[in-house]
Amino acid sequence: MDDKPILMLGLPKGSLEESTIQLFAHAGFQITKSSRSYKPSFDDPDLDGRFVRAQEVSRYVEHGYFDCGLTGQDWVCENNSDVLEVSSLVYSRASNRRSRWVLAVPEDSAIRTVQDLQGKRIATEVVNIVRNYLADKGVEAEVEFSWGATEVKVPDLVDAIVDLTETGNSLRANRLRIVDTLLYTNTVLVANKEAWANPVKKRKIESIAMLLQAALAARSKVGLKFNIERTKVDEVINSLPSLRNPTVNRLADENWVALDIVADESAVRDLIPALKEHGAEGIVEYPLNKLVY
Numbered sequence: 001m002d003d004k005p006i007l008m009l010g011l012p013k014g015s016l017e018e019s020t021i022q023l024f025a026h027a028g029f030q031i032t033k034s035s036r037s038y039k040p041s042f043d044d045p046d047l048d049g050r051f052v053r054a055q056e057v058s059r060y061v062e063h064g065y066f067d068c069g070l071t072g073q074d075w076v077c078e079n080n081s082d083v084l085e086v087s088s089l090v091y092s093r094a095s096n097r098r099s100r101w102v103l104a105v106p107e108d109s110a111i112r113t114v115q116d117l118q119g120k121r122i123a124t125e126v127v128n129i130v131r132n133y134l135a136d137k138g139v140e141a142e143v144e145f146s147w148g149a150t151e152v153k154v155p156d157l158v159d160a161i162v163d164l165t166e167t168g169n170s171l172r173a174n175r176l177r178i179v180d181t182l183l184y185t186n187t188v189l190v191a192n193k194e195a196w197a198n199p200v201k202k203r204k205i206e207s208i209a210m211l212l213q214a215a216l217a218a219r220s221k222v223g224l225k226f227n228i229e230r231t232k233v234d235e236v237i238n239s240l241p242s243l244r245n246p247t248v249n250r251l252a253d254e255n256w257v258a259l260d261i262v263a264d265e266s267a268v269r270d271l272i273p274a275l276k277e278h279g280a281e282g283i284v285e286y287p288l289n290k291l292v293y
Contacts, residue, residue: 006204007195009049010057010069013038016187017051019091020070026215026289027208046204055125058083058190067195068205074101074164074185078126083190087209090186091216097166101126101183104151104176105160114180117141117160123153124162126183133162133182151176214290221291222265226275226283227251227258236278240271258282262291 011020011031021031029047033040038051052060057071058081068086076083090096103122105111111120114137123146124130130143146153150161151174162182165171171178189209195201228236236259237246247260263271272283 005048006046006201007048007067007208008065009047010060010066010071011040011049011051012054012057012070012187013051014053016054016070016092020187023089023091023212023215026218027211028290029208029211055079061190061192064192064194066192067201068189068191068208070187070189072099072185073188074126074129074183076188076190077183078128080128081190082193084193084196085188086191086196086205087189087213088186089189089212089216092166092187096216096219098184098186099164099166100181100185101129101162101164102168102171102181103160103162103179104154104171105179106155107175107177109155109159109177111160111179114139120159121157122160122162123150123158125150125164126162129183130162210292211290214292217293218288218291220265221262221288222268223260223262223286223288224268224271224275224283225258225260225286226280227256228275228278228280230255230257232279233257233259236275236280239278240274262288 011017024031030043031040033051040049040051042048049066054071055075055078057066057069058076058079060066061069061083062081070089076085090098092099103114111117114134117134117139119141121142121144122130123144125146127143127145134141134143144158146161150163151170154161154176160179163171168178189205189212191205196205233248249258249260251258268285272285275283
């Protein structure tokens with residue numbers, strides 16, 4: 001009997017590491033590792049994998065070392081990796097929003113448009129993306145690789161930077177002004193094309209993708225259960241837009257029913273008092289791990 005795992009999975013080490021482990025946990029996969037280890041343990045015997053830098057995941061997937069992996073759309077583009085994008089997963093270290101690579105200059109810089117960068121110098125981690133962007137705009141400029149702390153290099157070392165941001169707070173704190181957005185990006189699950197052609201591996205990758213999407217969908221939702229008089233059900237549903245598609249269950253008392261709904265967590269603080277005003281009883285809020293549409 002062959003006990004070899006079905007899939008070799010590439011996981012992003014660094015800023016996405018902990019949030020990825022948490023996402024997999026909500027999806028039903030427990031990943032454990034020591035702080036210095038790059039080789040995690042999975043509670044699923046069909047999985048094996050490694051933690052590597054997100055910048056490298058797509059290359060290892062393309063070359064077949066990993067059957068699939070999680071990385072940023074930006075790094076797939078930067079590496080020009082020939083991989084299959086299975087699922088888009090919008091999450092990051094700090095939020096559930098997409099990030100973007102932006103062209104930024106000092107607040108007092110004379111540079112107002114990308115055309116003003118003609119003959120200038122730009123620092124960035126995504127050299128290929130920036131060079132393609134400049135070529136598309138018909139601008140010739142020197143693009144140098146930045147190992148990090150890119151914000152501090154202007155204006156003394158370079159004229160402009162292209163850096164990753166979610167909110168722009170770090171750029172503003174460093175007195176930088178955004179000139180243009182080059183690329184929006186988020187985490188994606190990508191697959192090796194040969195692995196995708198294998199029906200067994202494809203089925204497993206699709207299952208992982210579905211469960212990860214379900215875990216993300218549940219992050220901003222909660223479940224609500226409550227009892228209400230049968231005659232008030234239509235009134236409550238019509239007056240409270242959040243009560244879409246409730247599940248209605250019969251109770252021992254034929255005059256009452258139990259409703260079960262999924263609602264935005266942000267709406268619950270207004271929804272619960274409104275339900276109480278409409279005569280709801282036994283209101284219970286509970287967390288969700290996965291939500292499959």
